[in-house]
Amino acid sequence: MTRMIVWVCMAAVLGFAAPALAKAWQVDPPHSSLTFTNTYQTVTYTGQFRRFNAVINYDPSDLAHAKFDVTIDITSLDTQNSERDHTALGTDFFDTAKFPKAHFITTAFRKAADGKIIADGVLTLRGISKPVALTVSFKPNGNTATLDVTAQVKRLDFGIGTGQWADPSMIGDGVTVHGHLSLKP
């Protein structure tokens, strides 16, 4: 009888610890990217984070159990300009000595009025956590899929380049982040 109760409790604990998540996907790194566009001296440039780790649970018919959990290696920043990258990792900007990683985790998925899927979540960047919403576009293709997400982030909300660097005509405040993930089962 005691053993029976133990088993029931264990099952309950495991059940709570691992709630039913939507289909789990593996990210195919060579075919996936995490890019962003911003302006520098009013000129648009594109950068990317070459290393990130994304845990993706997603089924378009089961949004209630969808989850994205993404960890970004900020030191893998590449804007194709070595001086700019070096500066961006320094204390005035990302300060990777203190904050080498950023983290995004979804809190809820919803369908917007125009039919688009929105993933609400929290982005933690440079030690600051703020809500960030992703627009999600999921395209299944046989047993693989591509997932494209876009978000608008304001760098100053996260204290990136404040003070003397805050001037948006020098560095734009708005940053469009785009994730393109190639997914395998």
Next chain:
Amino acid sequence: MPLRSTDQGWGALARAFHWLIAVLIIAQGVIGLSMVQMGLTPAKVRVFALHKSIGLTILALVLLRIAWRLTEKHPADPPAMPCWQIRAAHATHLALYVLILAIPLSGWWFNSASNAPLVWFGWFDVPSLMHGLDPVWKPRALLLHQSLFWLLVVLLALHIGAALWHHFKQRDDVLRKMIVGTGEKTGGGR
């Protein structure tokens, strides 16, 4: 004051090009040597942007100046000048033209290989000469830009020295042709 040059003196337009480009080159040299010493602040970024804009302006003015020069006469060399001096003067002038085209071009090239923005006085984007960052050509373009600048400094010393030598030692009208144009002796006379 005639717009066009004659064999007696430089026209108003040629002189305007000469002195405007001269002032910009001197300012550009001072800015270029100072800006590389600055700590990384937004001011440094703005001074670099100014240096790039002035450099492109010089490039455009030199091209216009050359185009204009091809359409008009230029003053004759002083008759008393020995052959080697005429050759040296012409070679220096040619080298100066080559340098004041090549220095802004090499700067533009360095900027392109660095994948840095290029906006002329904040008005419009100037295209890159390369396809994005080029870590191989970037240091070469910078070395070329700096080397040509120091060569220009040497040639400008010769150029200015020769102009002053003509004026004060030879007491001819070579410099006056570039200041007042026709070389006519204005008052006093020599």
